[in-house]
Amino acid sequence: MCIKDNKEEILTMFKECIPLLNAxxxxxxxxxxxILAEEEGLNVNMITERLSLSRPAISHHLKLLKQVGIIDMERKGTENYYYLTLKDSVQMIKSFINTMENNCDLK
Structure with a gap:
């Protein structure tokens, strides 16, 4: 059971985490x-070589990961190179967990 006073805050935080959790x-x-944890700075073609999906499918997944802040990209010439940027995502999940631990009976 969560403390009533913070129930709305907890629900709001949970809703904010949903896109990240879905990704x-x-x-x-x-x-x-x-793949990006093993070797940062890969372009779509490099990632496609490691997976059995089409380039458009990989681009779609990269777009979703970028939208939720798990990855970012750097443009070099005509190519986009992707790398992990987990700090904000991890912080969001940590904040949610801390709020739950501090305000809910987790028995």
Missing amino acids: LADETRQRIIL
């Missing part, structure tokens, strides 16, 4: 994250 739930996006 992390997809197996392809998980694989892209792992």
Whole structure:
């Protein structure tokens, strides 16, 4: 049971985490994250070579990961190179967990 006074705050924080959690739930996006964790600064073609999906499919997943702040890109010439930027995403989840721990009976 959560403390009534903070119930709205907890629900708001949870709603803010939903896009991030949805992005992390997809197996392809998980694989892209792992690829970028091993070798940062990859372009779409480099990522496509490591997965059995089309370039447009990979681009779609990269766009979703970028929207939720898990990755970012840097333009070099005509190519976009992707890398992990987990700080804000991890902070969002940590804040939500801390709020839950401090305001809810987790028995």
